Amino acid sequence: MSLRTAVKAYPQLLRTGFAGAVAYRAEFLIWMFSTNMPLVMLALWAAVARGGPVGAYTQKGFAAYYLATLLVRLLTGSWVVWEMTMEIRQGTLALRLLRPIHPLVAYSAENLAAVPLRSVIALPVVAILLWNARAQLGGDPVLWLMLLPAMLGAWLLTFLVMSLIGTLALWFESATSLFEAWLGISAVLSGYLIPLDLFPEAVRRVAVVLPFRFLLSFPVELVLGRPSRLDALSLLAAQWGYVALALLATRALWRAGLRRYAAYGG
């Protein structure tokens, strides 16, 4: 498959994916609503901050942080790892392999096509964020401009890590367990549960260079206007570096895995 066919087919793949997301809108909604961890954490920190600010965070500051977290999580989410592992186990991956388009490209279109619907659900979160904690948001338009590539990078990194671990299902049956472990570690180190700057110095220093930060915390930091322009730029470069790395790894692993793939039940 050449790059050109992929580019030509992509818009149609997106349209199909969007139709799929709309068709299962009730399920879709429920999955979205089950992303409520940031709000649970906000409840705790709001109670803590009643007695005065913690670090750089007042009660409003926490509200802004966790709403931004929720927003980034809603918009950058994917589910490809569950779909891949299921299709590999059930053998239906064979159907995808028959099509003249790389399965990973098709997966990416399906997952990306859900973003408009996700945005609709994320709108109220944006509204509350803007209304309730607008004073906490960053004021530098350059950082806001950088948010776009940062969100795209976060989405890509999430998707690629999922694909990478999903590809491992070609070797092991328990790839989903591996992904669960990744989720657990990432919940802590990506800033999903706790703002990274509230960790003890030693933990924080490790967390800021690991890839987890770029899945979530980095776009949130941009929304809150935390980094300087120069820092933001180097962070963006680091994020896309991780994206490139994940892309290469996924491609290599996919090729190697496919060679030993024999569809079940055929």
Add this chain to the structure above:
Amino acid sequence: MKRALAVIRAQLRASLALAVQYRLDFVVEGLLALLWMGVTLVPVLVVFHARPQVAGWTFPEMLLVLGWFVALKGFLEGAISPSLINVIEHVRKGTLDFVLLKPVDAQLLVSLAKIEPWRSIDLLGAAAIFAYAFHQLGRWPSAPQAWLAAAMLAGALLILYSIAIIVVSIAFFAVRVDNLLYLFQSIFDVARWPVSIFRGTLAIIFTYVLPLALMTTYPALALLGKLSLATAASALIGTVVFAGVARAIWRASIARYTSASS
């Protein structure tokens, strides 16, 4: 009654036999349960690094709430949800007919169809958290306090199960909502904090409407000897009423069930 017990025993044996076929899962899932327990603890560690007390709870007291949360979550995801997710599958495929045909109460039959015994590691983890918390407190609960906590725990389990049954009953009316149970599982995360964390409307919701916070707060208060008998008694009465309502909803749903075929 005797027959019901025999059925329960047989069901438990069957689902255990099914689960132990997957031995590797024990190791993998056990390790994962430990990891998630750690993830649950991290925020509390960070918070109490910044503050000696949160909403009137000290660190060891908060650990007691978390201990109950870990135990209840293990029970919810290891014993309640797997079976009830099966029910939704049955409704969708129409195979619930086979369950209904059996001369045993259907609710009893579906509720124990599948368990994940490796989640018992959550119970061990909860025990470790309790041991550490009481070591920090420097005292252990008296026998009456432990009994009261056990009673509150039984109540919490019953509420948890009843909510799950109600959620599943919804599947009879709206078949496409098979992930409603996952939604409930994620909402249950609220129960990791004591109810006094919440203010205003949320406090009312999590106390009276969806009594999640009480499930972990009351047993913890009982262990600390801070729960009055009157509160405990009214909570238990409320629990029994709630379970009765859930049972009624289940029966009404079963009565409306028309099978997926024909």
